[in-house]
Amino acid sequence: MSESEDENEVDNETGQLKTEEEVVKTMLSQSMVQLKNLIPNSPLKSESALKVGLWILSSHSKKKSSTSIMQRIRWLTAVVQYGIVDSLTDLEKLFNPLIQLIFISQYHASICHLLYMIATPNLYKFQVERITKNANIMGLTNPLVGLMSRLKSLRPDLVPQTIPHQSNAISFPKAPISIRNGFYALSERIKDCYKLPNRITFSIEIERKRATKKMKLDIIPRVQHINLKSSFEIDFRKMVLLSQLQTFDDVLKKITTVALPNHVGSLLNKREYHYVLSLNFTPRMEALLSQWLYLTLFHEFMEKRQNQGREEKTLLLNRIIEFQESTGRKLMVVYDFLAEYLPTWDGLQYGDQIFRLLSGIPFLPSSDLLIFLRILENLLKFSPTSQKMKIIDCCRKLIYNLLLQQFGPADQAKLLFQSSNKTSSLEEKTKIVEGIYVISEIIRFTKRLWNSALTSSINIALILNSLLFHLWLMDVESEFDLPFRTMCQPITVYAALFSPAPVAVSLLCQLLCKFKESGLSQLIAKTTLVELTDFLQESLQDASLLNRYVADTSSCLIYQKAFHGNSLLSRLPPGNIKKLSQLGYLKVAFDLKKHPAFTGIARRWIKSKSIRSDDDSLDVFQEIDNDSDGYIRFLFCCFPAIRDYIQQFHRD
Amino acid sequence: MSRRKSNILLPFNSTATKTVNQSTENATLLRSKKTPSERRQTLAEFLEPDLDENNLEELDNLKQKLWNIYRVSDLYNFDNTKPDTFPRYGRILSRYLVSSFTQAVTLQAKFLLKPDIQGFESEDPPVRITVEDVQLSKPSLVYEGILFSGPEGGGSKIDGAVHLPLLLARGHSVVRDKVHECLSAVFSSVIHEFSFPAEEMHWMIAAWSGYINESKNSKEVGFLYGIPSRKDTIYCQYPVNFIKNLWNCIHEKDNLNVQSSEVKRFHTSLVIHTQNTLGLNLDAVPLLMYKTPDFELYAEGKVRLKTPEFMPRILHFIADLCENRTN
Numbered sequence: 001m002s003e004s005e006d007e008n009e010v011d012n013e014t015g016q017l018k019t020e021e022e023v024v025k026t027m028l029s030q031s032m033v034q035l036k037n038l039i040p041n042s043p044l045k046s047e048s049a050l051k052v053g054l055w056i057l058s059s060h061s062k063k064k065s066s067t068s069i070m071q072r073i074r075w076l077t078a079v080v081q082y083g084i085v086d087s088l089t090d091l092e093k094l095f096n097p098l099i100q101l102i103f104i105s106q107y108h109a110s111i112c113h114l115l116y117m118i119a120t121p122n123l124y125k126f127q128v129e130r131i132t133k134n135a136n137i138m139g140l141t142n143p144l145v146g147l148m149s150r151l152k153s154l155r156p157d158l159v160p161q162t163i164p165h166q167s168n169a170i171s172f173p174k175a176p177i178s179i180r181n182g183f184y185a186l187s188e189r190i191k192d193c194y195k196l197p198n199r200i201t202f203s204i205e206i207e208r209k210r211a212t213k214k215m216k217l218d219i220i221p222r223v224q225h226i227n228l229k230s231s232f233e234i235d236f237r238k239m240v241l242l243s244q245l246q247t248f249d250d251v252l253k254k255i256t257t258v259a260l261p262n263h264v265g266s267l268l269n270k271r272e273y274h275y276v277l278s279l280n281f282t283p284r285m286e287a288l289l290s291q292w293l294y295l296t297l298f299h300e301f302m303e304k305r306q307n308q309g310r311e312e313k314t315l316l317l318n319r320i321i322e323f324q325e326s327t328g329r330k331l332m333v334v335y336d337f338l339a340e341y342l343p344t345w346d347g348l349q350y351g352d353q354i355f356r357l358l359s360g361i362p363f364l365p366s367s368d369l370l371i372f373l374r375i376l377e378n379l380l381k382f383s384p385t386s387q388k389m390k391i392i393d394c395c396r397k398l399i400y401n402l403l404l405q406q407f408g409p410a411d412q413a414k415l416l417f418q419s420s421n422k423t424s425s426l427e428e429k430t431k432i433v434e435g436i437y438v439i440s441e442i443i444r445f446t447k448r449l450w451n452s453a454l455t456s457s458i459n460i461a462l463i464l465n466s467l468l469f470h471l472w473l474m475d476v477e478s479e480f481d482l483p484f485r486t487m488c489q490p491i492t493v494y495a496a497l498f499s500p501a502p503v504a505v506s507l508l509c510q511l512l513c514k515f516k517e518s519g520l521s522q523l524i525a526k527t528t529l530v531e532l533t534d535f536l537q538e539s540l541q542d543a544s545l546l547n548r549y550v551a552d553t554s555s556c557l558i559y560q561k562a563f564h565g566n567s568l569l570s571r572l573p574p575g576n577i578k579k580l581s582q583l584g585y586l587k588v589a590f591d592l593k594k595h596p597a598f599t600g601i602a603r604r605w606i607k608s609k610s611i612r613s614d615d616d617s618l619d620v621f622q623e624i625d626n627d628s629d630g631y632i633r634f635l636f637c638c639f640p641a642i643r644d645y646i647q648q649f650h651r652d
Numbered sequence: 653m654s655r656r657k658s659n660i661l662l663p664f665n666s667t668a669t670k671t672v673n674q675s676t677e678n679a680t681l682l683r684s685k686k687t688p689s690e691r692r693q694t695l696a697e698f699l700e701p702d703l704d705e706n707n708l709e710e711l712d713n714l715k716q717k718l719w720n721i722y723r724v725s726d727l728y729n730f731d732n733t734k735p736d737t738f739p740r741y742g743r744i745l746s747r748y749l750v751s752s753f754t755q756a757v758t759l760q761a762k763f764l765l766k767p768d769i770q771g772f773e774s775e776d777p778p779v780r781i782t783v784e785d786v787q788l789s790k791p792s793l794v795y796e797g798i799l800f801s802g803p804e805g806g807g808s809k810i811d812g813a814v815h816l817p818l819l820l821a822r823g824h825s826v827v828r829d830k831v832h833e834c835l836s837a838v839f840s841s842v843i844h845e846f847s848f849p850a851e852e853m854h855w856m857i858a859a860w861s862g863y864i865n866e867s868k869n870s871k872e873v874g875f876l877y878g879i880p881s882r883k884d885t886i887y888c889q890y891p892v893n894f895i896k897n898l899w900n901c902i903h904e905k906d907n908l909n910v911q912s913s914e915v916k917r918f919h920t921s922l923v924i925h926t927q928n929t930l931g932l933n934l935d936a937v938p939l940l941m942y943k944t945p946d947f948e949l950y951a952e953g954k955v956r957l958k959t960p961e962f963m964p965r966i967l968h969f970i971a972d973l974c975e976n977r978t979n
Contacts, residue, residue: 228737
């Protein structure tokens, strides 16, 4: 079919696509066909392509119309060119018989193109000689140059002659215009379908997506199986390659027998392969992975420009995190790299990934852990509030991860501490004492960070997060039955007490109650290893702070005696106290009824009373004085933690 | 030559690593002792390498070619004890290259064991890799690379792996990248371009100043400096004898130990001299290239070797630099 005929058919291109069976049936049953109607709606099976190929060969021998044969040849060539056929294995068998068609000038170009695409290195000398013979008869045509180049690249030993370089566009004709767009659309659709995850069974995710044109994809090598042994030494039938396994279920079934790819780093490529790597984590594998990982990280983050390859670096860090989190194995080499990289880190680039890595640091002596933590402390000094909270949250996660790593889940840890008094071996005792020491050091360090953060910023979010952190910490210490409880520092207590946020005051009350319930009372009743009694004693001494906090909180909120003589607040510089005293109403200013934090609550209370009159002035305090019991009841409803506090510490 | 730069010790360095198997189920931790990164070398010993006359042919092969320097991690499953496996490696590389390029190309790769020219006496001798385009009647070399061994005892290699930390390669960058990609993929390795830190450039320039000689065509050494954010460069030439004399004023001639203070003094003197004579402060611009009648060094990680006497010395030093990072 000529190009002009093709042009006429372009307009009729849009129509309903046929199924594979219909297309093949039309191809095999009819003589003349319209190519535009032969675009299948789905990829072709290899067998269908083979059927068409066989039809071409048999029709030629039966001397059928050359135009109809030509149509099939061009259609089949386009099918292979656009990747519509699922496999070329069947078509490859037709390589030899198709060679005879290159002698017919009408088919010559298309058949050369088809042979170019289905050629494999398993060529025979006689096949090449036959093609060369054609070159001698017809001359070295452009399609033959293209085909011979391919054969020479596959088997240089069989094609000794010089073949000029030539692009495919020059060598071979384009696909018929009537089917070109349709095939292109179908091939794009096939690619998209291939990317969709299998909905029935958990499918292995696509390796990586190229986010930008410049994004290099080779930071993590591809999974490749390149056989280094002689083919006589290997039984390929028994070999299960990782890349052949399509779903996670398949990987699970073959996980012990699957052949590993050549590059150990390629196993980091997909989350599903992490389990294969973990199962084969021999010292040799670990050493190989460590060396590759260290050099890659060093090159990408420290030798290359910082702003180069951002996506790929993020991808690598994410894969490392996923591997560590999904398998529970720690890649120490990553922390060796971080120890070098962090001093030059700006605290922002790859922040999410680096904080996640730091919160998952393996259990190390506190001096080693502090190498990383001091870098965070330096960053904290110059960071905005949101960054400060990220840094401290990283430490919070680290505390929890270290507890899990060293003592296991909370139930297990509880049993460990309870039985440690009686039956523990020296080794177990050492482990417990070392673990408690390191974790207490990290907690102390995190407290220092809170102190530093609250000193440098009066942001309410910091105060609230500090209170929540200490509440969380008290729960965790109690849950794991640790031999110490961590009291929060004065800066948190007093920042909350005089905060304009009612939630802060409420959380403070909750925290003080929790100190008493889960902290002090449990500590007093606790017996522990002799080696850990120091921790216990120190915590009990710290608990005396609780009395001070409670006294000051009650003085402010209930007794209208803020800044009285015994208060920690009285340690403010005398000049400041004197100035504050001159204000007159200082002592009563933080009473529940007057506290600035509850002004909004008081207004809501007044609104809720719905007794509004003309003289319903804006004097909130007067309204509260008129019905103080009603207001307090309303306040307790809004903040039950304050009521609990009063019940806990002022039962009378 | 023994020249160790402190580094954080890695798990794959068995000489310095203490393995702690945690009792928790999956946690296998490789503990390593941290070394402060700010510690720097203060002394290096520059030995005079023996030049084996049998290797002159090998050295000639390296001569006058501009080599790109690459750092290579251990090559796993690379069996260099059986050279009969080399043709297979060649076929694998050839096929990998053919399938990597969209254009039909005919490339033939070869692996060949070479004698040790660095004087390391390593158990892993150098390996030469060549890729030829055999499409034309006369094959043309499109890639040449030589994997060199590291200093003996410089670091432990992974069991079952070959330790050749330095790769000198030349050829078209596309082919180079593909060859290195193939080597990395097949032998579970990683190959990265290596560039000289400014500090190392200073060490090499100073320590070899005493050995450089004038040639018939060249009697100067040249320093090429770049101007940041501009394409302009500054090229300063000094007579060979001036540089030699300057170094000999600072460093005792027969002493093979070079101290960092001497290196610093040498460069400071040169900078002050240039500032006084030309008014240029070369301390403020990065050094891009150093050229002598015997060799050329490029900070971006290239080297051109001109005289055989310098080859073992330079290869030894560069291999040591690469070694430091791979171990």
